[in-house]
Amino acid sequence: MSPEFFALALVVVLLAINVQATRRVARSGEQGLRKVMLMGGVWVLPFLGAWLVKTHLPSASGSAVGDARAGEAEPAPSxxxxxxxxxxxxxxxxxxxxxxxxxxxxxxxxxxxxxxxxxxxxxxxxxxxxxxxxxxxxxxxxxxxxxxxxxxxxxxxxxxxxxxxxxxxxxxxxxxxxxxxxxxxxxxxxxxxxxxxxxxxxxxxxxx
Known part of the structure; x- marks a missing residue:
């Protein structure tokens, strides 16, 4: 594998990881400075920024479960x-x-x-x-x-x-x-x- 191909593959992988991490921050409900810092870290700190997002925000599956629970129609009491x-x-x-x-x-x-x-x-x-x-x-x-x-x-x-x-x-x-x-x-x-x-x-x- 040539160095050029390896470098290109690394860039593609990094880009995919960063895009996924950025979308995760955008959907997390975080506000203000914390949101800005998490998004900035994704692109300024290769791999480390995405890892910080993964460890500091709930998983996508966890969020999906939360959304599903929120959508359950609890009956209104009589x-x-x-x-x-x-x-x-x-x-x-x-x-x-x-x-x-x-x-x-x-x-x-x-x-x-x-x-x-x-x-x-x-x-x-x-x-x-x-x-x-x-x-x-x-x-x-x-x-x-x-x-x-x-x-x-x-x-x-x-x-x-x-x-x-x-x-x-x-x-x-x-x-x-x-x-x-x-x-x-x-x-x-x-x-x-x-x-x-x-x-x-x-x-x-x-x-x-």
Whole structure:
């Protein structure tokens, strides 16, 4: 094998590896400086850059599994149950507003705090979990109306209903968590997010 042929083969292999690694970064949901550095490293550091991408990002098969799970149609609940609380009838508290489901939020709040079929207020964490159940239920009913391309991602601090790929939804959820922490530090006790309650982020596929 001549040196010229070997060099050409090496360039072709390197190009194929770099293109594959670049596509992997582009589809990973990474944002900002980290994404720029990973892509730059692929082309500046032969083989090493692609290896860094492989070790720092989830595998394509893992991402595919995540996307498939995100696409599973979890059924929207017709009722909710929580320790120490009576059953909450979701369907009885859903109204149709402009062809979209609207939950009776005051009724949910009263139930979560022990005002519907239970006695006494509950600890903030217990009430927050009950409220989160109600918000999740409403989002699942809303998802059913908006279409099969919409998926619900349940993050540590937020619910995201969107058509986004699961990797992008996860990155967005991490951004929400980081932003909430920064706001808490900035306000330094003057205001804070309710204990254990999750925010809601709705992303629609288009402006219509």
């Amino acid at each position: 009722s909710l149950e929580a320790p120490g609380l009576a059953r909450f009838d979701v369907m009885a508290h859903l109204q149709n507003s402009d062809d979209l489901p609207q939950l009776d939020w005051p009724a949910l709040d009263a139930w979560a705090h022990g005002g519907t079929g239970a006695t006494g207020d509950h600890a903030p964490e217990v009430a927050a979990e009950a409220l989160n159940q109600g918000r999740r239920a409403w989002l699942l009913h809303l998802r059913n109306v908006l279409g099969t391309e919409m998926h619900l991602h349940d993050g540590a601090d937020c619910f995201i209903l969107s058509p986004l790929e699961s990797s992008v939804a996860r990155a967005t959820a991490r951004y929400v968590s980081t932003t909430r922490q920064r706001i808490d530090r900035l306000l330094n006790g003057m205001a804070h997010f309710p204990v254990a309650e999750k925010s809601i982020l709705l992303v629609l596929p288009d402006e219509d």
